[in-house]
Amino acid sequence: MDVHARAGLFWDSIAGRGPMPRAAATLGFEFVDADPDAGWIEVAFTATEAFTNPMGEVLGGFLAAMVYDTVGPALLATLAPNEFQETLELKTTFLNPVHPGRLLGRGRVVQRGEHLAFLDATLSDSSGLLVATGTATATVVQVREPRRTADQRD
Numbered sequence: 001m002d003v004h005a006r007a008g009l010f011w012d013s014i015a016g017r018g019p020m021p022r023a024a025a026t027l028g029f030e031f032v033d034a035d036p037d038a039g040w041i042e043v044a045f046t047a048t049e050a051f052t053n054p055m056g057e058v059l060g061g062f063l064a065a066m067v068y069d070t071v072g073p074a075l076l077a078t079l080a081p082n083e084f085q086e087t088l089e090l091k092t093t094f095l096n097p098v099h100p101g102r103l104l105g106r107g108r109v110v111q112r113g114e115h116l117a118f119l120d121a122t123l124s125d126s127s128g129l130l131v132a133t134g135t136a137t138a139t140v141v142q143v144r145e146p147r148r149t150a151d152q153r154d
Helices: 009-014 022-026 058-076
Strands: 030-035 040-047 083-094 103-112 116-124 130-142
Touching: 009 030, 009 058, 022 058, 040 058, 058 083, 058 103, 058 130, 103 130
Parallel strands: none
Antiparallel strands: 030 040, 040 103, 083 130, 103 116, 116 130
């Protein structure tokens, strides 16, 4: 898909016209593919040693963040340039332990109304083993001026 043909906060960061959100960068977020008309997206993440517990497994909180950063972009990829999404609810189920490495997220818009959207996602390790699933409910909002962090203020 031609990421340069679309606009909006999500597509601008994917195409390099805007910054990658810090949280996504921390997770090693990588855009893989999407079909906005069909409402699905594929993304990848890099789980590092910094994400692990004493057993050497990636903490569930990081996996939940990856699921979150899969369902959100599934909806974001479908929105108009002046729209964004806010997540109202997220449920993550952990299915298998995972070790540091590349993880593949697949997200989709299950159903969308005028303002509400129902989303789901899967997260698999590099061997294809399903490690987590998730569902979310989000609302579509108009883009507003983003908050500036302390280091961005004059």
